[in-house]
Amino acid sequence: xxxxxxxxxxxxxxxxxxxxxxxxxxxxxxxxxxxxxxxxxxxxxxxxxxxxxxxxxxxxxxxxxxxxxxxxxxxxxxxxxxxxxxxxxxxxxxxxxxxxxxxxxxxxxxxxxxxxxxxxxxxxxxxxxxxxxxxxxxxxxxxxxxxxxx
Amino acid sequence: xxxxxxxxxxxxxxxxxxxxxxxxxxxxxxxxxxxxxxxxxxxxxxxxxxxxxxxxxxxxxxxxxxxxxxxxxxxxxxxxxxxxxxxxxxxxxxxxxxxxxxxxxxxxxxxxxxxxxxxxxxxxxxxxxxxxxxxxxxxxxxxxxxxxxxxxxxxxxxxxxxxxxxxxxxxxxxxxxxxxxxxxxxxxxxxxxxxxxxxxxxxxxxxxxxxxxxxxxxxxxxxxxxxxxxxxxxxxxxxxxxxxxxxxxxxxxxxxxxxxxxxxxxxxxxxxxxxxxxxxxxxxxxxxxxxxxxxxxxxxxxxxxxxxxxxxxxxxxxxxxxxxxxxxxxxxxxxxxxxxxxxxxxxxxxxxxxxxxxxxxxxxxxxxxxxxxxxxxxxxxxxxxxxxxxxxxxxxxxxxxxxxxxxxxxxxxxxxxxxxx
Numbered sequence: 001x002x003x004x005x006x007x008x009x010x011x012x013x014x015x016x017x018x019x020x021x022x023x024x025x026x027x028x029x030x031x032x033x034x035x036x037x038x039x040x041x042x043x044x045x046x047x048x049x050x051x052x053x054x055x056x057x058x059x060x061x062x063x064x065x066x067x068x069x070x071x072x073x074x075x076x077x078x079x080x081x082x083x084x085x086x087x088x089x090x091x092x093x094x095x096x097x098x099x100x101x102x103x104x105x106x107x108x109x110x111x112x113x114x115x116x117x118x119x120x121x122x123x124x125x126x127x128x129x130x131x132x133x134x135x136x137x138x139x140x141x142x143x144x145x146x147x148x149x150x
Numbered sequence: 151x152x153x154x155x156x157x158x159x160x161x162x163x164x165x166x167x168x169x170x171x172x173x174x175x176x177x178x179x180x181x182x183x184x185x186x187x188x189x190x191x192x193x194x195x196x197x198x199x200x201x202x203x204x205x206x207x208x209x210x211x212x213x214x215x216x217x218x219x220x221x222x223x224x225x226x227x228x229x230x231x232x233x234x235x236x237x238x239x240x241x242x243x244x245x246x247x248x249x250x251x252x253x254x255x256x257x258x259x260x261x262x263x264x265x266x267x268x269x270x271x272x273x274x275x276x277x278x279x280x281x282x283x284x285x286x287x288x289x290x291x292x293x294x295x296x297x298x299x300x301x302x303x304x305x306x307x308x309x310x311x312x313x314x315x316x317x318x319x320x321x322x323x324x325x326x327x328x329x330x331x332x333x334x335x336x337x338x339x340x341x342x343x344x345x346x347x348x349x350x351x352x353x354x355x356x357x358x359x360x361x362x363x364x365x366x367x368x369x370x371x372x373x374x375x376x377x378x379x380x381x382x383x384x385x386x387x388x389x390x391x392x393x394x395x396x397x398x399x400x401x402x403x404x405x406x407x408x409x410x411x412x413x414x415x416x417x418x419x420x421x422x423x424x425x426x427x428x429x430x431x432x433x434x435x436x437x438x439x440x441x442x443x444x445x446x447x448x449x450x451x452x453x454x455x456x457x458x459x460x461x462x463x464x465x466x467x468x469x470x471x472x473x474x475x476x477x478x479x480x481x482x483x484x485x486x487x488x489x490x491x492x493x494x495x496x497x498x499x500x501x502x503x504x505x506x507x508x509x510x511x512x513x514x515x516x517x518x519x520x521x522x523x524x525x526x527x528x529x530x531x532x533x534x535x536x537x538x539x540x541x542x543x544x545x546x547x548x549x550x551x552x553x554x555x556x557x558x559x560x561x562x563x564x565x566x567x568x569x570x571x
């Protein structure tokens with residue numbers, strides 16, 4: 001349990017929890033969504049500025065546990081400069097990381113910063129904490145794109 | 151009962167005389183388990199209590215030797231099962247000083263409240279009528295009333311609490327008026343531990359001509375409850391919080407109310423005769439018990455009550471108060487920790503927040519040390535709104551806990567604080 005706990009709360013996660021990056025409001029966002037985890041009362045707002053299919057800026061704010069806060073913080077640093085398609089691909093990749101059976105090997109080679117979340121799958125109760133920001137980001141992108149196609 | 155003077159477990163001199171904690175702990179097989187290489191420290195008793203061996207055995211025995219459907223069967227097993235089921239009702243009734251005919255089996259406190267709302271509520275509460283609940287109610291004593299108010303155009307009024315998590319009798323008096331038809335109040339708050347001044351509230355409710363439901367989900371296992379002395383009109387209980395099985399609980403209702411209420415669900419056992427022209431409903435309590443009930447659950451719950459009665463609820467209350475006082479005193483030295491729920495009259499629940507750690511992280515770290523607490527809003531979201539917090543961590547105490555376990559819990563909390571500092 002000690003090792004698994006250390007895998008979950010790695011230094012980088014504790015650091016992002018304490019000093020979250022891109023934390024705050026964005027006044028010129030063109031994609032926004034609010035995420036809520038009714039089980040623990042965590043809530044998060046994700047704002048994105050997308051121009052020509054590229055995510056130029058991401059910000060988040062809200063209240064949550066260390067895992068959800070660090071996940072949101074790391075997500076923002078990963079997404080800036082990526083295309084909307086790449087962001088949606090990363091969303092899938094992230095959900096895979098945190099839901100893969102703990103018995104199965106994960107190839108961490110291409111995961112970059114997201115590799116620190118491999119430990120989450122050992123804690124089923126915490127999967128929702130880790131993925132809240134990503135689901136909220138995906139909703140923000142989908143709602144806008146859905147609205148624009150009409 | 152043997153008494154071991156060399157017991158490593160500290161119990162105060164007063165409680166020592168009659169309370170053999172080592173023997174009690176041996177009655178609960180699950181307390182011997184290890185979690186993550188540590189002895190289990192189970193402090194999630196407000197969510198569900200563990201079961202003594204006698205309860206587990208009674209359920210095994212029922213299914214091994216006594217199982218059958220109840221009522222109307224003429225064979226040996228049916229008569230035996232019926233007797234066990236009805237004797238269990240008598241045991242429950244005696245425990246709260248009620249008449250067995252006033253005890254209706256349900257799945258638990260939630261279903262009991264829903265039963266009252268959909269039968270008494272639907273028949274006797276109408277447009278413009280007022281229902282009073284408090285700010286500290288469990289969702290199960292909020293949502294059914296909201297649904298009724300929506301349907302009938304009645305008004306749900308909320309009795310607020312102060313920063314200690316206490317309600318005021320004066321505020322309650324001001325809310326009562328000729329429109330008040332129903333008051334539904336939690337006896338002991340599951341997220342704060344507050345013991346509400348319910349006797350006074352029941353009397354005031356009756357003076358105002360209204361009906362009172364007392365939610366005993368968190369009280370019957372901690373304090374003596376005498377429904378006749380309290381004079382509440384309804385009382386609801388969940389068996390699994392009273393050391394019994396899940397899926398069984400009961401509703402106490404004064405007989406005159408139960409008789410005036412329409413049935414809850416239709417089906418077998420709740421009828422005297424069925425014709426396509428007219429069906430005659432059974433008498434109370436059977437009118438409210440449609441379908442084959444949870445017979446093994448009733449047997450297990452009665453066994454749990456006998457077990458509690460054997461120890462004595464007053465001794466349990468005294469010991470649990472001592473444990474809570476100890477825990478409260480120990481955590482007072484932790485500057486990062488704030489207790490949520492500081493009522494002068496409280497029991498068994500230590501809800502808290504840490505200035506630098508979210509409850510969810512606390513829960514995960516404590517679990518690594520084998521300590522089971524609950525984190526979240528505890529199905530009392532309005533309480534979280536009142537204190538402007540997303541969630542709390544809650545250690546909830548039972549009479550099988552020890553001061554040593556409180557020490558393990560507190561050491562683990564201190565470790566988390568250090569980790570996140």
